[in-house]
Amino acid sequence: MTFVNEHYLKLRGGYLFPEIGRRVEAFGEANPKLAERLIRCGIGDVTEPLPPAVVTAMHHAVDELANRKTFRGYGPGTGYEFLRATIAEHDFRGRGVDIADDEIFVSDGSKCDCGAILDILGPNNRLAITDPVYPVYVDTNVMAGNTGPGRDDGSYVGIEYLPCTAENGFVPALPGDAVELIYLCYPNNPTGAMITRDQLRAWVEYALSINAIILYDVAYAAYISDESLPKTIYEIDGARRCAIEFHSFSKNSGFTGVRCGYTVCPKDVQAVTRKEVEVPLHDLWTRRWNTKSNGVSYPVQRAAEATYSKDGAGQIGELVKHYLGNAKRLREGCESAGLTAYGGLHSPYVWVVCPEGIDSWGVFDRLLNEAQLVTTPGVGFGSCGEGYFRISAFNTRENTEAAVERLRNVSW
Amino acid sequence: MTFVNEHYLKLRGGYLFPEIGRRVEAFGEANPKLAERLIRCGIGDVTEPLPPAVVTAMHHAVDELANRKTFRGYGPGTGYEFLRATIAEHDFRGRGVDIADDEIFVSDGSKCDCGAILDILGPNNRLAITDPVYPVYVDTNVMAGNTGPGRDDGSYVGIEYLPCTAENGFVPALPGDAVELIYLCYPNNPTGAMITRDQLRAWVEYALSINAIILYDVAYAAYISDESLPKTIYEIDGARRCAIEFHSFSKNSGFTGVRCGYTVCPKDVQAVTRKEVEVPLHDLWTRRWNTKSNGVSYPVQRAAEATYSKDGAGQIGELVKHYLGNAKRLREGCESAGLTAYGGLHSPYVWVVCPEGIDSWGVFDRLLNEAQLVTTPGVGFGSCGEGYFRISAFNTRENTEAAVERLRNVSW
Numbered sequence: 001m002t003f004v005n006e007h008y009l010k011l012r013g014g015y016l017f018p019e020i021g022r023r024v025e026a027f028g029e030a031n032p033k034l035a036e037r038l039i040r041c042g043i044g045d046v047t048e049p050l051p052p053a054v055v056t057a058m059h060h061a062v063d064e065l066a067n068r069k070t071f072r073g074y075g076p077g078t079g080y081e082f083l084r085a086t087i088a089e090h091d092f093r094g095r096g097v098d099i100a101d102d103e104i105f106v107s108d109g110s111k112c113d114c115g116a117i118l119d120i121l122g123p124n125n126r127l128a129i130t131d132p133v134y135p136v137y138v139d140t141n142v143m144a145g146n147t148g149p150g151r152d153d154g155s156y157v158g159i160e161y162l163p164c165t166a167e168n169g170f171v172p173a174l175p176g177d178a179v180e181l182i183y184l185c186y187p188n189n190p191t192g193a194m195i196t197r198d199q200l201r202a203w204v205e206y207a208l209s210i211n212a213i214i215l216y217d218v219a220y221a222a223y224i225s226d227e228s229l230p231k232t233i234y235e236i237d238g239a240r241r242c243a244i245e246f247h248s249f250s251k252n253s254g255f256t257g258v259r260c261g262y263t264v265c266p267k268d269v270q271a272v273t274r275k276e277v278e279v280p281l282h283d284l285w286t287r288r289w290n291t292k293s294n295g296v297s298y299p300v301q302r303a304a305e306a307t308y309s310k311d312g313a314g315q316i317g318e319l320v321k322h323y324l325g326n327a328k329r330l331r332e333g334c335e336s337a338g339l340t341a342y343g344g345l346h347s348p349y350v351w352v353v354c355p356e357g358i359d360s361w362g363v364f365d366r367l368l369n370e371a372q373l374v375t376t377p378g379v380g381f382g383s384c385g386e387g388y389f390r391i392s393a394f395n396t397r398e399n400t401e402a403a404v405e406r407l408r409n410v411s412w
Numbered sequence: 413m414t415f416v417n418e419h420y421l422k423l424r425g426g427y428l429f430p431e432i433g434r435r436v437e438a439f440g441e442a443n444p445k446l447a448e449r450l451i452r453c454g455i456g457d458v459t460e461p462l463p464p465a466v467v468t469a470m471h472h473a474v475d476e477l478a479n480r481k482t483f484r485g486y487g488p489g490t491g492y493e494f495l496r497a498t499i500a501e502h503d504f505r506g507r508g509v510d511i512a513d514d515e516i517f518v519s520d521g522s523k524c525d526c527g528a529i530l531d532i533l534g535p536n537n538r539l540a541i542t543d544p545v546y547p548v549y550v551d552t553n554v555m556a557g558n559t560g561p562g563r564d565d566g567s568y569v570g571i572e573y574l575p576c577t578a579e580n581g582f583v584p585a586l587p588g589d590a591v592e593l594i595y596l597c598y599p600n601n602p603t604g605a606m607i608t609r610d611q612l613r614a615w616v617e618y619a620l621s622i623n624a625i626i627l628y629d630v631a632y633a634a635y636i637s638d639e640s641l642p643k644t645i646y647e648i649d650g651a652r653r654c655a656i657e658f659h660s661f662s663k664n665s666g667f668t669g670v671r672c673g674y675t676v677c678p679k680d681v682q683a684v685t686r687k688e689v690e691v692p693l694h695d696l697w698t699r700r701w702n703t704k705s706n707g708v709s710y711p712v713q714r715a716a717e718a719t720y721s722k723d724g725a726g727q728i729g730e731l732v733k734h735y736l737g738n739a740k741r742l743r744e745g746c747e748s749a750g751l752t753a754y755g756g757l758h759s760p761y762v763w764v765v766c767p768e769g770i771d772s773w774g775v776f777d778r779l780l781n782e783a784q785l786v787t788t789p790g791v792g793f794g795s796c797g798e799g800y801f802r803i804s805a806f807n808t809r810e811n812t813e814a815a816v817e818r819l820r821n822v823s824w
Contacts (some may be wrong), residue, residue, distance in 0.1 A: 004533060050477045073459070073669050143704075257485050290430075291552060
């Protein structure tokens with residue numbers, strides 16, 4: 001008999017978004033006419049087309065592959081030098097942050113990296129994960145056997161949950177118990193909150209003091225509209241020794257269907273064997289990519305490179321401005337409807353307090369039924385998300401304005 | 413302290429191809445003039461440009477992403493229905509083989525799938541792996557902790573190696589001890605050998621009799637030029653209950669840089685928990701993809717779809733014919749040089765016996781130094797590969813003919 005990875009059997013029934021999809025589908029079947037009015041502000045998927053500079057670069061790369069003289073087969077497992085160097089220069093060194101080209105690992109998306117990083121880490125690390133949280137951090141740890149069984153409230157034994165609430169500005173307090181792996185994401189998904197440089201410094205110092213590693217997700221970094229806020233954890237002294245950072249082209253460049261991201265793994269990040277021999281994670285991560293992958297599609301890597309060109313950067317700036325404009329309208333719309341709203345300033349997400357007496361799936365159902373708005377119930381991101389719902393600003397301006405109008409007309 | 417996955421530390425110094433690269437680079441530095449003559453018949457990377465139908469499809473898909481009306485963001489984690497259905501119809505149902513659309517899982521390459529499949533399997537399965545072999549099967553199991561430590565000869569404790577030699581036609585005998593996971597690859601890399609339908613049936617019956625699973629790699633299926641030979645394991649009765657099959661667009665369609673492959677996981681394949689509860693692997697594999705990935709780049713999926721169009725299929729047929737023509741010339745060239753050669757009939761690889769008294773790295777070095785030919789030493793694929801070297805037919809016709817000429821002029 002062949003044995004399964006039994007840890008998969010601990011996973012809860014479904015990933016959040018399939019459940020939302022199921023409810024939306026059921027609504028559509030029961031109300032075919034009303035379903036035509038649906039505005040989707042649920043999943044964080046972009047709606048605007050690719051920037052022209054990216055389109056041109058992809059066409060050019062495809063033409064290169066169409067010609068024997070310029071054809072390219074297998075690329076480097078960790079990404080082409082042209083892209084690694086461009087990223088390191090523009091996102092780090094050009095901004096005074098010390099990251100080498102070969103500390104950039106190109107991938108087909110930051111979701112994949114969040115799971116893949118666990119390949120090189122041991123099963124005996126204690127985890128600290130924010131609550132609410134992007135479900136992938138938790139589920140990939142369950143699958144890797146890094147947690148105990150699930151509890152009725154959807155949490156898992158073996159994870160120290162770090163509550164993020166309006167009271168702490170959605171930036172958690174340092175863990176009470178020692179941990180080895182800490183997941184942080186700012187600008188935050190789902191709360192839309194941002195962390196200050198001082199707050200992030202406290203986390204880095206804490207991680208260094210207990211030899212923990214911070215897995216820092218900056219998929220939404222492009223939405224930071226205040227230069228005093230940290231765009232990368234490596235702006236903080238010491239982070240090169242304790243942090244691995246995940247980046248995405250999805251939300252700034254519209255790459256949710258193109259698929260590209262990257263991970264920064266500095267050479268100074270060490271972990272240990274059970275006998276406390278230090279091992280640089282950079283070596284293992286390189287080995288992981290070269291053994292388990294042949295790298296990212298060549299036209300996709302050229303597309304990512306184009307986002308840093310002068311034209312590309314300008315076009316991406318416009319895209320982000322568009323979504324931030326939506327976020328501002330949504331937040332103000334919620335407030336004018338008498339709701340308490342957070343986020344939306346440095347993030348495409350607005351995090352809204354549920355009106356008294358209705359829980360987050362209750363709000364989801366009411367907005368679906370009464371306003372044909374698809375949102376995301378906060379509890380889907382963890383038990384501290386109960387009492388909130390998330391509205392995504394990834395939409396056309398027209399849909400956003402219609403959504404605001406409908407939010408105002410719901411009588412709570 | 414954060415703990416590493418210590419299994420990585422069991423891995424041998426380097427993957428085979430980096431070592432080849434190192435020797436070629438050293439040769440080039442010592443002999444810059446001669447290095448200009450190098451002909452690369454080492455790594456199995458294609459040289460011909462993408463088929464025109466694929467190029468057209470990729471351009472079209474990029475244009476769709478450039479327009480808000482036709483833009484697509486996140487796709488399904490397991491692949492778009494348009495591609496899954498096309499694959500299932502053309503590669504299976506149209507040939508009388510029962511595979512459903514949703515048993516096809518689209519990925520960014522079959523190398524990735526070979527590693528990823530271990531995510532859903534337990535650590536306590538006994539492994540049977542052919543020798544010589546594509547190194548990825550072994551290394552990914554080492555990394556996942558499914559083996560013991562390495563031995564001096566490059567093998568690992570905990571793997572039952574299945575010798576593939578000229579004597580058994582490079583199709584191994586059934587394992588002596590019971591195993592749970594069996595890796596087979598036909599047309600074979602590196603030996604270029606093919607398996608008959610009767611031989612494959614014996615393996616399927618054996619796997620069913622001991623409740624083992626066969627991981628069957630058909631990355632080179634397009635090179636089978638005899639209709640009586642099995643193009644997929646699912647041509648064999650019962651394989652739906654015991655086999656997972658890996659496919660690639662790399663070697664037939666020139667996708668080594670485009671990155672696309674697929675895995676077939678039939679709903680009938682079950683594994684068990686330690687308490688012997690049966691679990692369909694299809695469910696876990698689906699969950700794995702939806703949790704750890706957002707699927708393959710949209711233009712890449714359209715490119716893969718185009719390989720099945722009438723034009724695309726014809727163009728791919730020509731590509732394969734070209735490389736098979738090279739393989740025939742290489743095999744005949746070796747024979748006329750007095751060498752014993754195998755493979756090259758249903759495969760782009762020719763597997764050549766080293767002349768007496770020279771081992772496989774010895775042949776590699778001599779061909780590099782005396783003929784400026786880059787080949788692959790057989791021992792790099794496992795200890796049963798000692799005494800052989802591999803020549804790849806992935807080249808232009810011109811280079812292939814020059815390589816044949818040079819092979820003839822080496823005096824052993």
